[in-house]
Amino acid sequence: MAKMGILIDTTKCIGCGACEKACKMRNGLPLDLENNLSATAYTVVQERLPGTYVRRMCMHCQNPTCVSVCPVGAFTKTAAGPVTYDKNKCIGCRYCMYSCPFSVPKYQWDRVVPYIQKCYMCADRVAEGSEPACTAACPTGASIFGDRDQLIEEAQKRIKDNPHTYVDRLYGLEEVGGTSVLYLSNVPFEKLGEPFNINLPDKPLPVYTWAALEKVPTIVVVGGVVLTGIWWITSRRDEVKKYEIKHKEQKKLTGKGDKP
Amino acid sequence: MELPKVTFWRIVIAAITMLGVYYTVLRYTKGLGAVTNLSNKYPWGLWVGFDVVTGVGLAAGAFIIALTVYIFRIDEYKPILRPAILTGFLGYSLVAVGLLYDLGKWFDVWHPIVFWNPHSVMFEVAWCVMLYLTVLGLEFSTVVFERLKLHRLNHLIHILIIPLSILGVILSTLHQSSLGSLFLIVPTKLYALWYSPYLPLFFFISAVSVGLAMVTMESFLSMRFLGKGIELNLLNGLARVNVLVMAFYLTIKILDMAGRGVLGDIFSTRFESIMFDIETLVQVVIPFFLLLIPAVRTSAKGLFVTSLFVVIGFIMNRLDVAITGVEASSGTTYFPAFGEVMISVFLVTMGFLAFAYAAKYLNVFVHVEEKEEGPVEIIHDV
Ligand code: SF4
Ligand code: SF4
Numbered sequence: 001m002a003k004m005g006i007l008i009d010t011t012k013c014i015g016c017g018a019c020e021k022a023c024k025m026r027n028g029l030p031l032d033l034e035n036n037l038s039a040t041a042y043t044v045v046q047e048r049l050p051g052t053y054v055r056r057m058c059m060h061c062q063n064p065t066c067v068s069v070c071p072v073g074a075f076t077k078t079a080a081g082p083v084t085y086d087k088n089k090c091i092g093c094r095y096c097m098y099s100c101p102f103s104v105p106k107y108q109w110d111r112v113v114p115y116i117q118k119c120y121m122c123a124d125r126v127a128e129g130s131e132p133a134c135t136a137a138c139p140t141g142a143s144i145f146g147d148r149d150q151l152i153e154e155a156q157k158r159i160k161d162n163p164h165t166y167v168d169r170l171y172g173l174e175e176v177g178g179t180s181v182l183y184l185s186n187v188p189f190e191k192l193g194e195p196f197n198i199n200l201p202d203k204p205l206p207v208y209t210w211a212a213l214e215k216v217p218t219i220v221v222v223g224g225v226v227l228t229g230i231w232w233i234t235s236r237r238d239e240v241k242k243y244e245i246k247h248k249e250q251k252k253l254t255g256k257g258d259k260p
Numbered sequence: 261m262e263l264p265k266v267t268f269w270r271i272v273i274a275a276i277t278m279l280g281v282y283y284t285v286l287r288y289t290k291g292l293g294a295v296t297n298l299s300n301k302y303p304w305g306l307w308v309g310f311d312v313v314t315g316v317g318l319a320a321g322a323f324i325i326a327l328t329v330y331i332f333r334i335d336e337y338k339p340i341l342r343p344a345i346l347t348g349f350l351g352y353s354l355v356a357v358g359l360l361y362d363l364g365k366w367f368d369v370w371h372p373i374v375f376w377n378p379h380s381v382m383f384e385v386a387w388c389v390m391l392y393l394t395v396l397g398l399e400f401s402t403v404v405f406e407r408l409k410l411h412r413l414n415h416l417i418h419i420l421i422i423p424l425s426i427l428g429v430i431l432s433t434l435h436q437s438s439l440g441s442l443f444l445i446v447p448t449k450l451y452a453l454w455y456s457p458y459l460p461l462f463f464f465i466s467a468v469s470v471g472l473a474m475v476t477m478e479s480f481l482s483m484r485f486l487g488k489g490i491e492l493n494l495l496n497g498l499a500r501v502n503v504l505v506m507a508f509y510l511t512i513k514i515l516d517m518a519g520r521g522v523l524g525d526i527f528s529t530r531f532e533s534i535m536f537d538i539e540t541l542v543q544v545v546i547p548f549f550l551l552l553i554p555a556v557r558t559s560a561k562g563l564f565v566t567s568l569f570v571v572i573g574f575i576m577n578r579l580d581v582a583i584t585g586v587e588a589s590s591g592t593t594y595f596p597a598f599g600e601v602m603i604s605v606f607l608v609t610m611g612f613l614a615f616a617y618a619a620k621y622l623n624v625f626v627h628v629e630e631k632e633e634g635p636v637e638i639i640h641d642v
C-alpha cells in the first residue's frame with residue numbers, strides 16, 4: 001500500500017472543530033472540547049493568531065522518534081503510514097513523551113494502570129481502504145487524506161498557484177526526515193508555535209542516538225579483549241613475583257645458588 | 261547504632277518511613293498523578309532524574325574498584341572492594357525499586373526481556389542494569405556465603421570472579437555512558453550548554469569521578485558511625501586519580517563547548533547558564549583545586565569535604581540535564597511534589613540503613629585482618 005498522509009491547509013481551516021468531534025466519537029472519548037492535546041483529545045484545533053487555526057495531531061513521522069526510543073517497541077510505523085501504539089507492550093517509562101519532537105504522546109496520569117494516548121491516523125480504517133474520521137468530517141477540505149506523494153504534489157501546486165497566499169514552505173516535507181502529516185500556511189510557521197519548530201533538523205532524530213548505540217558491539221568486543229589482556233598480564237606478573245619470593249626463600253633455606 | 265544520637269535518628273527515620281509508606285500506598289492506589297507534579301508537558305521528573313539517572317552514577321564506585329583490584333590487580337585497594345561493591349549493589353537495587361515507582365505499568369517492568377528494540381537507548385540501559393545488578397549480586401554474595409560458611413558456593417564465585425568483573429566493567433561502561441545517550445534524542449529541547457554529541461562520554465567520565473568520591477565518603481561515614489573504615493593513604497590514592505579524571509572532564513567539556521560555539525553562554529545570566537556554572541564549580545572546579553592542596557589531600561576531613569562537593573555537583577549535573585535543561589522548551593515549569601521528594605528520601609534512607617546493617621553484620625570492612633598477611637596470601641586469596 002502507498003504511504004498515506006494528511007495535508008492540513010491552515011488557510012482553509014475555519015476552526016469549526018468538526019475533526020475534534022469526529023475523532024472523539026470515533027474513539028469513544030468524552031465529547032467536551034479541549035484546548036490542548038491530552039489523553040482524551042487526540043486532535044485539537046487552536047486559534048494561534050486571530051483567524052488562523054492550527055490543527056494539532058500526531059505527525060506520523062517517516063522515521064519516528066517514538067518508534068526508536070521505546071524500550072519495548074510499543075510503537076510501529078505501519079507500511080501504510082500511521083504510527084500505531086500497542087498498549088500491552090508499553091511499560092509506562094514515558095520516554096516517548098519526553099523525546100517526541102512535536103510533544104504528541106499524552107498520558108493517563110490519573111489512572112492506576114495508565115496508557116499513552118495519541119492519534120493513530122485511524123489505522124484500522126486506513127487498512128480497510130477508508131479514510132480517518134477527522135478528514136472525512138472536515139467540511140472545508142482543510143484536512144485531506146491521501147497518498148503522501150500526491151499530497152505533496154497537490155500542496156506544491158497550491159503554493160505555486162497562489163504564491164501571494166502561501167508561504168513557500170511545506171511543513172513536514174523534510175523536518176526530522178519528513179512526516180506523513182503536512183502543513184500549509186499563509187503565516188510564517190515560526191509564528192504559529194507547535195508543531196512548527198523551525199530549529200528541528202532535517203535529519204531524523206533516531207540518527208543522533210544511533211550514533212552512540214552503534215558503538216555498543218565494538219565496546220563489548222574491544223573491552224572484553226583489552227580487559228582480559230590486562231588481567232592476563234597482571235596475573236602473570238603476580239605469578240612471577242610469587243615464584244621469585246618462593247625461590248628466594250628456598251635459596252635461603254637450602255643455601256643453594258641459582259644454578260641447580 | 262549504640263551512639264547517643266540514636267534516638268534522634270530513630271525518630272527521623274521513623275518519620276521518613278511513615279511518610280514513605282503513605283506515599284507509596286497513594287502512588288499504587290491512585291496513580292502517578294496523585295503523588296507527582298508530572299504532566300503531559302513534563303513527563304519526566306525527580307524519580308527519573310534522581311532515583312534512576314543519578315542513582316546509577318552514584319553507584320559507579322563498584323566497577324572502578326573491581327577493575328582496580330581484579331583486573332589491574334592493585335592489591336592495596338582490596339580493603340575498598342567490599343564496601344564499594346556493597347554500595348553498588350544497594351545503589352542499583354534502589355534504582356530498580358525507584359523504577360518500579362516511576363513506571364506507569366511497573367508490573368510490566370520485565371517486558372524489555374521479551375520485547376526487544378535495539379534502537380532504543382532505554383532498552384540497552386535496561387538490559388545493562390539488569391545484568392549488572394546480577395553481577396553485583398554475585399560479586400557481593402561471597403561476603404554473605406562467607407558469613408554463612410557456605411564454602412563451596414564461595415569457591416564457585418572465586419572461580420567466576422574474573423569473568424564476572426570483566427563483564428561488570430563492560431556493562432558499566434556501556435550503561436553509564438548510555439544514560440547520557442538517552443538525551444541525545446532531544447537536540448532542540450535540551451539547553452545548549454548541556455546538549456552535546458559527547459553526552460555519553462561526559463556521563464561516563466563524571467560517573468568515574470563520582471564513583472571515587474562516593475567510596476571516600478562512605479568510608480568516612482562508616483568510620484564515624486560504625487567505627488569501621490578505610491585507611492587514609494588509600495583514599496588519598498583515589499583522590500589523586502580523581503584529580504586527573506576531573507582535569508580531563510573539564511578539559512573535554514570546555515573543548516566541546518568551544519567547538520560548538522556555546523562557550524560564551526556560560527557568562528549569560530539565563531537561569532540555565534547560572535545553574536550550569538554552579539554545577540560545574542561544585543562538581544569539578546572547586547574539588548579539583550581543593551585536592552591540589554596537600555593539607556586537604558592528606559586529611560580525612562579534607563577528603564570528605566571534597567568528595568561531598570563532587571557528589572553534590574554530580575547530582576546537580578544529572579538533575580540539570582534531566583530536568584532543568586528541558587524546562588524552557590517544555591512550556592511549563594516543574595518542581596517535584598512533596599510526595600515525590602519523600603519517596604526519593606525514603607529510598608535513600610533505606611539504602612543507608614541497609615548499608616549500615618550490612619556493614620555491622622557482614623565482613624564488609626576487612627582491612628585490619630588482611631593487612632598483616634603479606635603479598636603471597638593476598639595473591640592466593642584472589
Ligand atoms: S509526532 Fe511524535 S508521536 Fe507522532 S510519530 Fe512523530 S515522534 Fe511519534
Ligand atoms: S511510555 Fe510506553 S510507549 Fe512510551 S516509550 Fe515508554 S514503554 Fe514505550
Ligand code: SF4
Nearest residue numbers: 023119121122132134
Ligand atoms: S486520524 Fe483518527 S485518531 Fe487521528 S485525529 Fe483523526 S480521527 Fe482522531
